[in-house]
Amino acid sequence: MSVRRPEPLMSQNSTPLVSVDALKSASRDLPSGDQRELIEKKIKQAEDIMARADAMLAKDLGMLLCDCTWLPQIMRRRGHAHVCPVCQRHLEGSSSGRAQSDYDVFTGDWMTS
Numbered sequence: 405m406s407v408r409r410p411e412p413l414m415s416q417n418s419t420p421l422v423s424v425d426a427l428k429s430a431s432r433d434l435p436s437g438d439q440r441e442l443i444e445k446k447i448k449q450a451e452d453i454m455a456r457a458d459a460m461l462a463k464d465l466g467m468l469l470c471d472c473t474w475l476p477q478i479m480r481r482r483g484h485a486h487v488c489p490v491c492q493r494h495l496e497g498s499s500s501g502r503a504q505s506d507y508d509v510f511t512g513d514w515m516t517s
Contacts, residue, residue: 424450468495 470488479486
């Protein structure tokens with residue numbers, strides 16, 4: 405019996421990040437002024453919302469988060485360690501000593517039990 409692979413949720417060309425990049429590119433073609441500034445501000449807000457969503461999803465999936473920046477960085481797995489892409493902090497093994505559910509991505513605080 406063969407196992408069927410799930411279909412991707414979105415194609416590579418329809419992801420929100422690609423859409424925001426397209427909006428950024430288009431906004432550069434607009435003449436300078438209030439409308440351009442407003443559009444650029446809204447694009448920045450959309451980028452911030454997507455970054456928060458990425459951190460929340462990573463947390464919910466049990467991935468390790470590094471609190472070296474706001475928004476927290478998703479730690480990448482390298483061999484037997486997890487490494488922060490910004491500060492290069494290494495955590496050996498599969499646990500950080502804290503549960504991911506103890507980190508609040510909105511406040512940047514660790515919750516105590």
